[in-house]
Amino acid sequence: MSLEINPDLVRDFDHIWHPCTQHKDHQVTPPILVEKAQGIYLYDREGNRYMDVIASWWVNLFGHNHPRLNMAITRQLEKMSHVMFAGITHQPAIDLADTLVSLTPTGLDKVFFSDNGSTAVEVALKMSLQYWQQQGQPQKTRFAYLKGGYHGETLGALSVCGLEIFRTKFEKVLSDQLPVDGPDCFRCPYGLQRQSCNAECFEPMEKALSENSNTVSGVIIEPLVQGAAGMMMYPPVYLKKLQSTCESLGIHIIFDEIAVAFGRTGSLFVCGEHDLKPTFLCLSKGITSGYLPLSATLTSDEIYSAFYGEHSERNLFIHSHSYSANPLACAVANESLSMLTESNFLESLKPKIAAIKECGRQFDGITGEFRQTGMIAALELVENNKERYSFEKRVGYRIYLEGLKRGLFIRPLGDVVYFIPPLVITEEEIEVMLNTAHVCINAVLK
Amino acid sequence: MSLEINPDLVRDFDHIWHPCTQHKDHQVTPPILVEKAQGIYLYDREGNRYMDVIASWWVNLFGHNHPRLNMAITRQLEKMSHVMFAGITHQPAIDLADTLVSLTPTGLDKVFFSDNGSTAVEVALKMSLQYWQQQGQPQKTRFAYLKGGYHGETLGALSVCGLEIFRTKFEKVLSDQLPVDGPDCFRCPYGLQRQSCNAECFEPMEKALSENSNTVSGVIIEPLVQGAAGMMMYPPVYLKKLQSTCESLGIHIIFDEIAVAFGRTGSLFVCGEHDLKPTFLCLSKGITSGYLPLSATLTSDEIYSAFYGEHSERNLFIHSHSYSANPLACAVANESLSMLTESNFLESLKPKIAAIKECGRQFDGITGEFRQTGMIAALELVENNKERYSFEKRVGYRIYLEGLKRGLFIRPLGDVVYFIPPLVITEEEIEVMLNTAHVCINAVLK
Numbered sequence: 001m002s003l004e005i006n007p008d009l010v011r012d013f014d015h016i017w018h019p020c021t022q023h024k025d026h027q028v029t030p031p032i033l034v035e036k037a038q039g040i041y042l043y044d045r046e047g048n049r050y051m052d053v054i055a056s057w058w059v060n061l062f063g064h065n066h067p068r069l070n071m072a073i074t075r076q077l078e079k080m081s082h083v084m085f086a087g088i089t090h091q092p093a094i095d096l097a098d099t100l101v102s103l104t105p106t107g108l109d110k111v112f113f114s115d116n117g118s119t120a121v122e123v124a125l126k127m128s129l130q131y132w133q134q135q136g137q138p139q140k141t142r143f144a145y146l147k148g149g150y151h152g153e154t155l156g157a158l159s160v161c162g163l164e165i166f167r168t169k170f171e172k173v174l175s176d177q178l179p180v181d182g183p184d185c186f187r188c189p190y191g192l193q194r195q196s197c198n199a200e201c202f203e204p205m206e207k208a209l210s211e212n213s214n215t216v217s218g219v220i221i222e223p224l225v226q227g228a229a230g231m232m233m234y235p236p237v238y239l240k241k242l243q244s245t246c247e248s249l250g251i252h253i254i255f256d257e258i259a260v261a262f263g264r265t266g267s268l269f270v271c272g273e274h275d276l277k278p279t280f281l282c283l284s285k286g287i288t289s290g291y292l293p294l295s296a297t298l299t300s301d302e303i304y305s306a307f308y309g310e311h312s313e314r315n316l317f318i319h320s321h322s323y324s325a326n327p328l329a330c331a332v333a334n335e336s337l338s339m340l341t342e343s344n345f346l347e348s349l350k351p352k353i354a355a356i357k358e359c360g361r362q363f364d365g366i367t368g369e370f371r372q373t374g375m376i377a378a379l380e381l382v383e384n385n386k387e388r389y390s391f392e393k394r395v396g397y398r399i400y401l402e403g404l405k406r407g408l409f410i411r412p413l414g415d416v417v418y419f420i421p422p423l424v425i426t427e428e429e430i431e432v433m434l435n436t437a438h439v440c441i442n443a444v445l446k
Numbered sequence: 447m448s449l450e451i452n453p454d455l456v457r458d459f460d461h462i463w464h465p466c467t468q469h470k471d472h473q474v475t476p477p478i479l480v481e482k483a484q485g486i487y488l489y490d491r492e493g494n495r496y497m498d499v500i501a502s503w504w505v506n507l508f509g510h511n512h513p514r515l516n517m518a519i520t521r522q523l524e525k526m527s528h529v530m531f532a533g534i535t536h537q538p539a540i541d542l543a544d545t546l547v548s549l550t551p552t553g554l555d556k557v558f559f560s561d562n563g564s565t566a567v568e569v570a571l572k573m574s575l576q577y578w579q580q581q582g583q584p585q586k587t588r589f590a591y592l593k594g595g596y597h598g599e600t601l602g603a604l605s606v607c608g609l610e611i612f613r614t615k616f617e618k619v620l621s622d623q624l625p626v627d628g629p630d631c632f633r634c635p636y637g638l639q640r641q642s643c644n645a646e647c648f649e650p651m652e653k654a655l656s657e658n659s660n661t662v663s664g665v666i667i668e669p670l671v672q673g674a675a676g677m678m679m680y681p682p683v684y685l686k687k688l689q690s691t692c693e694s695l696g697i698h699i700i701f702d703e704i705a706v707a708f709g710r711t712g713s714l715f716v717c718g719e720h721d722l723k724p725t726f727l728c729l730s731k732g733i734t735s736g737y738l739p740l741s742a743t744l745t746s747d748e749i750y751s752a753f754y755g756e757h758s759e760r761n762l763f764i765h766s767h768s769y770s771a772n773p774l775a776c777a778v779a780n781e782s783l784s785m786l787t788e789s790n791f792l793e794s795l796k797p798k799i800a801a802i803k804e805c806g807r808q809f810d811g812i813t814g815e816f817r818q819t820g821m822i823a824a825l826e827l828v829e830n831n832k833e834r835y836s837f838e839k840r841v842g843y844r845i846y847l848e849g850l851k852r853g854l855f856i857r858p859l860g861d862v863v864y865f866i867p868p869l870v871i872t873e874e875e876i877e878v879m880l881n882t883a884h885v886c887i888n889a890v891l892k
Contacts, residue, residue, distance in 0.1 A: 012535045015543040017558040017750060019766035020532050022757050031535040037526035042534070056530040057768040070523050073774075077516050080483035081737040084502040086466050087846070087857060088488070089458045089477040097461040112463040115561045115739045116767045122600045130615045141618040153765045154568045155602025156619065166764055169576040172587040173602065175619040285768050291527040293561045293739050293769035304463060311468050312838055318612055319599045320465035321562045322503040322731050323739035328519075392758055400533070411533060 006045075008033060029401060032409070037064030040422045040429065042409060050409040053419055053433055058227070058259050060290030060422045062339060069291055069332050076331035085113065085324040092330035099337050100283070100296060103268055107277050108298040112317075113325035117258040117284035118152030120295035121220070124254045124280035125156055126319055127303060128218040131252075134306045134315055140217040143254075144208055146182030150228030151220055151256050151282075160220050163229060178216065180208045182226070183234035186369045187386055199238035202245075209245055218252030218279065223270040224373050227259040230416035231378035233371045236274040243276055252279040258295070262286035263340055263423050266349055266374035279303065289336035290422075294329035345423075349375060355427040356419070359434040366441065377434075378418035381441070389415050395444060402440035410437060417441065452491075454479060475847060478855070483510030486868045486875065488855060496855040499865055499879055504673070504705050506736030506868045508785060515735055518781035522774050531559065531770040538776035545783050546729070546742060549714055553723050554744040558763075559771035563704040563730035564598030566741035567666070569765055570700045570726035571602055573749060574664040577698075580752045580761055586663040589700075590654055592628030596674030597666055597702050597728075606666050609675060624662065626654045628672070629680035632815045633832055645684035652691055664698030664725065669716040670819050673705040676862035677824035679817045682720040689722055698725040704741070708732035709786055709869050712795050712820035725749065735782035736868075740775035791869075795821060801873040802865070805880040812887065823880075824864035827887070835861050841890060848886035856883060863887065 009030045013023070018031065035045045040063050042050045052060065062069060076092060083090060097111035112123050125143060132140035145151070147162035159174040161167055162182075167174065181204040185194040192200060209216060223239055226232040246253045255278035260270055264286065267273035271281060280303075284295035307317050339345060356377050363370040368381040381395060382388060389395045396412030403410040410417060417437060425433070455476045459469070464477065481491045486509050488496045498506065508515060522538060529536060543557035558569055571589060578586035591597070593608035605620040607613055608628075613620065627650040631640040638646060655662060669685055672678040692699045701724035706716055710732065713719035717727060726749075730741035753763050785791060802823050809816040814827045827841060828834060835841045842858030849856040856863060863883060871879070 008537065008540050009535070011544050012540050015547050015555065015557055016535065016539060016771075017556045017745075017763070018532055018535070019558070019770050020762070020764050022762040023750075023754055024756065031533055034529050034534050034536050035525065037529055042526075042529060052529075054530075056528060057532075057766075059528070059530075059768050064526055064529075065524070070527075073523060073527075074520060077519060078511070079481065080488075080510055081516075081519075082502060082505070083480050083483055083488060083498075083510075084500075084505075084857075086464055086503075087477055087855070088480050089455070089462065089464070090480050091454065093462065094454050094457050098457050101461045109461065110463045111461055112465070116565070116769060118767065119562070119564065119600060125601070125619070126599075126616055129619065133615055153572075153767075154565060154600040155571070155605070155621070156600055159601070159619070169579055169764075170572055173571070173575065173605070173621040175601070175621060292774060293767070293772060299463075304469075308469055310470065311840060311843075316466070316468040317463070318466050318615075320503075321564065321599075321739070322505050323562060324465050325462075326739060328738060394757060397757075409533070 006033065029404070032404070039063040040425050048407070050404070050407050051429070051433060053408055053410045053421055055420050055422045056290055058420045059285045061262055061286050061336060062289050063422045063424045068339065069289055069335055072331045072335035073291070073328055076328050081328050082323060082326050084322070086320065090327055092327045092334060093325040095334050096330045099334065100298060103272070103337070103341070104281060104298060105272050105275070105277050107300050108281055109301040110299055110304045112297045114295050114297070114321050115293050115323055116295050117282065118154040118157045119321060120258065120282040120284050120297045121151045121157040121256060122154055123297040123319055124282055125160070127297070127299060127317060128252045128254065128280065130317060131303050131306050132217055139215055142176070142178050142212065142215050142217060144178040144180050144205070144216055144219040146221060146226065147179050148182050148184065148226040148229035148232050149220065149222060150226070178208060178212060180205050183238055184232065185234050186232070186380060194233065194235045197235065199235060199241055202238055202241040205242065206245055209249055209251060213249040213251060216251050218254050219246060220254040220256060222256045223260060224265060225260050225376055228413060230380060230413045231371070231376060231418045233373050239274060239276055254278065254280040254282065256282045258282055258284045260376070263346060263349060264375050264420065266353055267346065268340065288329050288333045291332045292326070292329040294326065294333055349423060352425065352427055352430060355430045356434070359431050362434065362438055375423060376418070376420050378416050381415045381417065381445070398444045399440050402443045403437070406436050406440060408433065408436050408440065452479065475850070478850070485509040486871050494853070496850070496853055497875070497879060499854055499856045499867055501866050501868045502736055504866045505731045507708055507732050507782060508735050509868045509870045512735070514785065515737055515778050515781055518777045519737070519774055522777035527774050528769060528772050530768070532766065536773055538773045538780060539771040541780050542776045545780065546744060549718070549783070549787070550727060550744060551718050551721070551723050553746050554727055555747040556745055556750045558743045560741050560743070560767050561739050561769055562741050563728065564600040564603045565767060566704065566728040566730050566743045567597045567603040567700070567702060568600055569743040570728055571606070572765055573743070573745060573763060574698045574700065574726065576763060577749050577752050578663055585661055588622070588624050588658065588662050590624040590626050590651070590658070590662055590665040592667060592672065593625050594628050594630065594672045594675035594678050595666065595668060596672070624654060624658060626651050629684055630678065631680050632678070632826060640679065640681045643681065645681060645687055648684055648687040651688065655691055655695055655697060659695040659697060662697050664700050665692060666700040666702060668702045669706060669722070670711060671706050671822055674859060676826060676859045677817070677822060677864045679819050685720060685722055700724065700726040700728065702728045704728055704730045706822070709792060709795060710821050710866065712799055713792065714786065734775050734779045737778045738772065738775040740772060740779055795869060798871065798873055798876060801876045802880070805877050808880065808884055821869060822864070822866050824862050825887070827861045827863065827891070844890045845886050848889045849883070852882050852886060854879065854882050854886065
């Protein structure tokens with residue numbers, strides 16, 4: 001639809017600054033004016049249908065407009081939409097905290113609520129720093145992070161982001177942290193395979209932590225899948241090594257499971273699935289199944305106890321957001337967690353995961369790598385010798401445009417075409433999704 | 447209610463880490479377990495009623511459980527709760543952006559949505575920095591801020607916060623910015639009155655900006671009321687001087703109206719009321735009338751145009767949150783803005799503002815200052831000679847406890863007892879609120 005014929009798109013163009021968007025592109029291809037959403041589909045005003053292949057930025061689990069999730073909001077709406085969360089508590093938050101603690105590994109005992117993934121990360125960073133101060137180790141002020149890591153874009157979260165594209169304009173106001181070479185399985189410098197290696201690539205992290213253990217407060221990492229880096233996937237053995245090293249050196253581990261939790265990898269939490277015990281666990285995105293902004297930072301009673309004491313000690317954690325633990329968001333999160341944990345829901349993902357694997361074989365002939373972790377799949381497109389296409393070619397963007405023509409809302413990260421559908425996608429729809437994507441890719445590459 | 451007899455409070459104590467709370471206090475005084483909220487009142491499970499004197503952290507405008515606001519959410523829920531905001535747009539966001547632009551001063555043309563006040567500020571800081579880089583002035587990397595300023599607690603927002611209590615544990619990861627002595631009318635070093643002065647206290651800001659204009663990107667300020675500092679109120683002439691200085695020196699002005707917009711001061715926006723033209727305007731809190739987390743950063747077409755261009759220039763603004771422009775939040779914001787702008791609603795605040803003033807006279811005999819800006823009032827309690835009570839005395843906290851006994855939910859900032867009620871409070875309720883607070887204060891001070 002062109003800008004000329006739709007006055008609402010003109011108003012969008014006149015007044016809205018969209019995130020991560022070069023608005024000049026909208027002159028040629030305006031944003032889709034989505035009017036309603038149902039299941040895994042988005043509908044524009046003309047009734048055109050788009051499959052929400054990336055679950056609206058990796059948030060939606062059960063599809064749009066789900067009667068049970070809608071009802072959870074409606075029911076809470078009748079009691080109260082919001083109330084402040086200092087000096088006050090409420091049932092939806094108590095239930096949610098209790099459930100999160102019961103579903104995550106032993107040792108994650110306390111839940112701190114905030115509004116989005118960035119703030120969940122900022123909370124973890126700040127708690128870690130303050131903890132060490134209150135334990136008489138104020139020199140522990142730095143965080144190690146992976147050069148492929150992404151943890152949000154507020155300046156604290158951005159200071160532990162390894163991706164140049166997010167950092168480059170803001171370097172001068174980012175604090176000095178410790179970047180470390182992380183796993184890069186597609187281009188493994190050790191010439192190994194992620195299915196069979198022993199995370200030899202943990203070496204730089206081991207070295208960085210050993211040499212800096214006195215000043216490092218914690219390590220932050222996206223477990224198994226480095227999302228914004230282009231769905232870079234690596235094996236759990238890396239995380240086992242990380243845990244063992246951090247435990248022996250007295251360094252906190254912050255797991256950023258914002259993108260991977262709540263069924264994406266086939267399990268509720270990566271830490272639970274692989275018997276890992278992070279010091280902090282950051283959750284957001286799927287926590288409300290894509291309905292409302294909400295995040296949580298979980299940590300141990302040991303961390304919490306360092307902040308517990310007399311008023312006069314001034315050891316409390318001073319961090320707040322007005323809408324912390326918003327009851328409407330907690331209510332829908334509670335319902336979503338019920339749905340995730342009942343009736344063998346996670347079991348029902350197994351044939352879907354198999355379907356993605358099976359259907360992904362069609363990309364064998366394409367130069368690049370098709371990779372998969374549970375319900376997350378990605379196809380990295382490259383030139384020969386695993387070289388990236390030049391930025392100017394906009395291969396990923398052109399595939400996105402082909403997708404729009406064919407009813408697929410994909411949004412490649414650079415030239416990595418990825419798939420994070422709502423978990424309720426069917427096997428038939430998985431086939432349509434991957435087959436159609438293949439057609440789009442061919443249309444651009446051939 | 448004691449912890450022992452309520453299992454839900456035990457679960458709260460076991461699993462929830464509340465914001466800005468020393469949990470040891472909960473051993474004596476557990477949080478109120480709020481079950482429902484109606485109008486300006488909160489109700490616990492036993493039916494005890496508390497007046498929400500601070501509008502649930504300054505967010506609620508029209509009272510809790512308002513039929514029109516509830517309906518706005520229910521209606522949107524039937525269409526779609528959420529969809530990503532890159533490559534996609536939707537009616538609730540378009541309407542909200544359009545309305546915000548039309549209600550704010552000329553020159554605020556574009557709206558960038560995020561989730562909370564901190565992120566609204568981070569967005570403004572990042573846009574300002576990147577703008578100067580793209581204008582060939584990359585040396586402009588610092589922000590001036592007031593020593594009494596508060597703008598949120600993510601690390602970027604915290605780097606421009608002047609209040610020690612929020613910063614002290616995190617100094618080592620805060621970027622170096624430019625703190626400036628700001629207005630302190632209660633303890634005016636010039637011996638002047640805020641009603642009649644000419645903002646002589648602008649001198650340090652003028653000096654700081656003049657001496658650093660080459661490296662200063664922008665100034666961030668809470669207009670008229672420095673909230674977290676203890677509702678420090680100062681006259682608009684300070685802002686006029688700031689605008690004139692910034693314009694002549696080529697420095698951005700960031701107005702943080704998160705706490706003061708949407709009727710709190712008696713007008714929709716401070717900038718509009720006083721004919722001021724900030725480069726960036728940050729909004730949150732009352733934007734959804736206390737229903738859902740949402741924020742907006744407004745700026746000019748001139749700023750926007752520095753980010754507009756060819757893909758290959760890499761000038762786009764890279765910042766995103768998954769739930770940017772959440773349709774449910776936008777829908778309730780649209781309804782709230784309708785209510786704020788119709789039927790002479792703002793006019794209806796005038797007798798209430800007068801009632802606060804009138805009723806505030808009862809504090810004349812108390813050592814301290816009663817001050818008011820529109821619907822915001824505060825009573826700063828001090829020893830003789832305007833000296834603060836010692837931290838250990840917990841005067842404010844004890845008044846809070848007295849309030850709980852009398853059905854008033856107040857939460858003093860240090861020893862500043864303040865009042866930011868929902869705008870729908872009646873004149874009779876204002877009297878009850880201030881009279882009861884007086885009783886609580888006397889109970890502690892006498």
